[in-house]
């Protein structure tokens with residue numbers, strides 16, 4: 001891949017309609033999962049690094065915004081934040097500034113040119129991400145933002161590496177687990193699922209991401225929609 005910048009691909013750019021369609025299918029399934037209990041806030045995570053969490057979170061947020069819902073996508077991966085790169089934004093202010101209340105929300109809620117979508121980048125990375133994300137400030141912030149948006153999606157670090165994602169599940173209605181089919185063993189995936197269920201996460205669905213390590217071109221997303229479970 002020498003000299004070639006690999007970028008995250010968005011369904012608003014020229015991705016095949018099949019890929020866009022698969023995100024719409026995931027979106028629709030999540031909407032069905034919220035018939036009984038309302039799902040407004042979602043965490044997107046995976047077991048291992050680079051399984052496609054950020055790509056999935058961004059495209060799913062776009063797919064929700066395309067229905068006319070007001071959507072907020074938040075980079076809650078304070079270990080390896082990427083949403084600013086995905087949307088080609090600068091990252092001087094973001095989530096961490098909102099948490100320390102050093103900026104007004106309007107400044108951190110960025111317009112990315114997609115109607116109905118706002119993105120909050122990570123902001124400066126703190127030395128203690130887990131504590132920051134698990135703080136009552138974080139809970140209050142999500143609750144406040146819920147007043148202004150129909151859906152809030154949080155991007156996060158992988159579950160097996162750090163506790164951040166498990167901690168964040170306490171503040172969201174459900175979790176979307178991204179699994180890179182070629183790279184993660186079923187054993188690890190099961191472990192991640194058990195870990196999330198151990199903290200009472202409601203797993204809304206599992207996105208099987210068809211990326212392969214050698215050639216990352218033209219691999220599509222497939223999904224498996226698991227029955228929503230509360231524990």
Ligand SMILES: Nc1ncnc2c1ncn2[C@@H]1O[C@H](COP(=O)(O)OP(=O)(O)OP(=O)(O)O)[C@@H](O)[C@H]1O
Pocket residue numbers: 006007008009046048049050051052053054055056077080082156157158209210211216217218219220221
């Ligand atoms: N289905 C796919 N087809 C092709 N490339 C993909 C696919 N999904 C992700 N990628 C690419 O793989 C890389 C990793 O994706 P992404 O950043 O979304 O993963 P991540 O799980 O968020 O990683 P991290 O653990 O670092 O946060 C990116 O370069 C992205 O463009």
Ligand SMILES: [Mg+2]
Pocket residue numbers: 053054055077080082155156
């Ligand atoms: Mg990521």
